[in-house]
Amino acid sequence: MTWARRTFPDVSVTEPSGADAVPPGHPEVSALIPIVRRVVGSRVTDRTVADDLVQETLVRVLAAEGRVEAGMLESYAIATARNVVASMWRLQDRARRNQHRVVDLRPPPTPDEDLLAREEQTAVVRAMARLSQRERELLLAHEVSGRDTRTLADESGSSAGAVAAQLNRTRARLRVEYLLAVEGAEPPTDRCRPVLLALSSGDRRRQREVDADRHVVECELCARLSNPLLERGQPRDDVVRIPIRTDADIVAARRAAREMAARQGFSSTDLTVVATAVSEIARNIVRFANAGVLVIELLERPHAGVRMVAMDNGPGIPDVERALADGYSTYDGLGLGLPGARRLMDEFAVASEAGRGTTVTMTKWRRGGRP
Amino acid sequence: MNQDPALVSIMRQGPYLIASIHTALDDSQMVRFQHDLVDKIGRHRSRGVIIDVAALDVLDSFGSKTLRNIAEMARLRGAQTVVVGIQPDVALAMVLLGMGTVQVETALDLEEGLAYLDDAVAPRAAVDARDGRP
Ligand SMILES: [Zn+2]
Numbered sequence: 086m087t088w089a090r091r092t093f094p095d096v097s098v099t100e101p102s103g104a105d106a107v108p109p110g111h112p113e114v115s116a117l118i119p120i121v122r123r124v125v126g127s128r129v130t131d132r133t134v135a136d137d138l139v140q141e142t143l144v145r146v147l148a149a150e151g152r153v154e155a156g157m158l159e160s161y162a163i164a165t166a167r168n169v170v171a172s173m174w175r176l177q178d179r180a181r182r183n184q185h186r187v188v189d190l191r192p193p194p195t196p197d198e199d200l201l202a203r204e205e206q207t208a209v210v211r212a213m214a215r216l217s218q219r220e221r222e223l224l225l226a227h228e229v230s231g232r233d234t235r236t237l238a239d240e241s242g243s244s245a246g247a248v249a250a251q252l253n254r255t256r257a258r259l260r261v262e263y264l265l266a267v268e269g270a271e272p273p274t275d276r277c278r279p280v281l282l283a284l285s286s287g288d289r290r291r292q293r294e295v296d297a298d299r300h301v302v303e304c305e306l307c308a309r310l311s312n313p314l315l316e317r318g319q320p321r322d323d324v325v326r327i328p329i330r331t332d333a334d335i336v337a338a339r340r341a342a343r344e345m346a347a348r349q350g351f352s353s354t355d356l357t358v359v360a361t362a363v364s365e366i367a368r369n370i371v372r373f374a375n376a377g378v379l380v381i382e383l384l385e386r387p388h389a390g391v392r393m394v395a396m397d398n399g400p401g402i403p404d405v406e407r408a409l410a411d412g413y414s415t416y417d418g419l420g421l422g423l424p425g426a427r428r429l430m431d432e433f434a435v436a437s438e439a440g441r442g443t444t445v446t447m448t449k450w451r452r453g454g455r456p
Numbered sequence: 457m458n459q460d461p462a463l464v465s466i467m468r469q470g471p472y473l474i475a476s477i478h479t480a481l482d483d484s485q486m487v488r489f490q491h492d493l494v495d496k497i498g499r500h501r502s503r504g505v506i507i508d509v510a511a512l513d514v515l516d517s518f519g520s521k522t523l524r525n526i527a528e529m530a531r532l533r534g535a536q537t538v539v540v541g542i543q544p545d546v547a548l549a550m551v552l553l554g555m556g557t558v559q560v561e562t563a564l565d566l567e568e569g570l571a572y573l574d575d576a577v578a579p580r581a582a583v584d585a586r587d588g589r590p
Contacts, residue, residue: 332482339514340480357514357545361553364516368483422517425553 121146124166129173138173142166144209147228147259208266215262220255227252257286264310276300277307284314289324298326298380302396302442308376323383329395330376335367338379342393345381349389349451359391359449362429365422366395366445374399374442390431390450395443402437409435464489466496471503472573473535474566480513486522494529502535504573508566510541515550527560536576537561540569 121142122135129135146162213221226232227248234245234252241248261281265272272278280300283291292298301311308328315326325345327338339360346359363379370377377397384390402408408423423445427433432448463485466475475493497505507523509515515523527537538561542550561576563569 332484336480336482343513354545354548357543357549358552360514361516361546361549364514364518365553368516368518371483425517428554429549429552 121162121166124163125170128167128170134173138166138169141209142169143225144213144263145169147224147256208263211266212259212262215266216255216259220251220258223248223251224255224259253286254282257282260285260314261310264313268306268310270306273306274304277304280304280307281310281314284311298378298394299396299442299444302376302378302398325381327379327381328376329367329370329379329397332371335364335371338367339363342379342381342391345383346391346449349383349391351391351449351451352453355449355452358429359393362426362447362449363393363395365426366393366447369422369443369445370395370397370399373397377442384448384450388450390448392446392448394447395445398442401439401441402435402443403439405435405437464492466493468496468500468502471501471577472506472570473497473500473502473504474506474508476508476511478511480511481519483518486519490522490526490529493526494533497530497533497535502530503577505530505535505537506566506569506573507537507539508541508569509539509546510543510565512543512546515542515546517553520550524559536573538563538569538572538576540565 122139125135125138125142129138142162142165145165216224223237226237227234234248238245238248261278264281272281276295277300279295280292280297283295283297284301301307311326325341327341328334329338342363343356343360346356351359367377367379370379374397377395377399380394380396382392382394384392409427410424423435426445426447429449430447431450432446434446435443436446437443463479463481464475464477466473468474473493473496475489477489481489493505493507496502505526507526509523512519523539527539530537540563542562561572563572
């Protein structure tokens, strides 16, 4: 890489510069980041550029916080600062190489890269702006200045637990606002932000309260944003979500269900039983709805089991009783496969609303007592 | 369009076709398999068809229905069908699901499937099959 061979004057920026480098509305940002500033300052002479890079680094660190182990945040911040500087050098280098081409009809080698970098920066600034002053201060004091929750709690007269919870909520919000800013979209419904927040924080109880899974099936924007949110914020692996749209998704769904049930110690027969039921239910979604999702959740109480919730945005089943009746499975319409799937499961419930969709909840318990 | 050879194979052995499913198929792959197989039955004037489903993790309502369709279309073209290699777990799930296998002949494995066809189709064809004549 070109930048590695260059030498840069070692200029230490010991004092934070004024608010000139920081976007309006963020006066506290530049004051809180001595270590990042040192790393950037030792590589970049231009103070304005350095300030921009410091801020970009900071927000990247905040956005990635969920993935970084506690205690590793400082090294992560340093590495991120180096990367941010390096990618700026690459951009500058390309700009310089292209300068002499007065007329260049060829498309640039990577036409979107500069644009993407700029867009990301803007998104970051906009996401930060959505946080309250207090949220920003708390986050930065903890993540960047390294003050622990106990100290912060003492300062604000609250408890360490409350501060930690507040930090988690703020991180979750930052991720949501960042993704919304990247999309350049205002959420179409009032439910979107609460749902996205619940997904981002990985709070399963809250997700149920706001009926997050159902909303994601119905809302295109939230469906799109839910993937990065779930990937990032979910250390837990006792819940998986399989989007269902195509034939291939049916195979993926039954495979996932089989794997989850295997982790619960199901017999090989029951693994096949679970996979077969999922296949039937997932097919219903593909045939009769535009989109749906299968949420597979491990249960431990009263003993080991698997719960599978299939939701779709289809037309709904007008007569659930009839669809569940035996013999109805030969009918090639809505609710196809329900009676069969019900016979395979220990618990089975269908809720359907015309024009809104269908939710099938089914549970299988592991046979033979506790592990 | 031909079936991806990695998913299924259809081999001709004398008057018989031996179709093996090598991996879990989704519905559209299953339908393509049905078309390919029925097409080959007609082209080779096959007398018997063996479908090896040992690699299938699941035989749900759609999979079972497709196998029944194949058997029915084969019958209309003068060929007997036998499904072999249904895993015991898969068979049990099929029974619970209510998709009785009764409408399609089944056998434990390829060898038994061949034996069944030899009994079921005309003795002449069976002899040809063993001698490798079409
Ligand atoms: Zn939404």
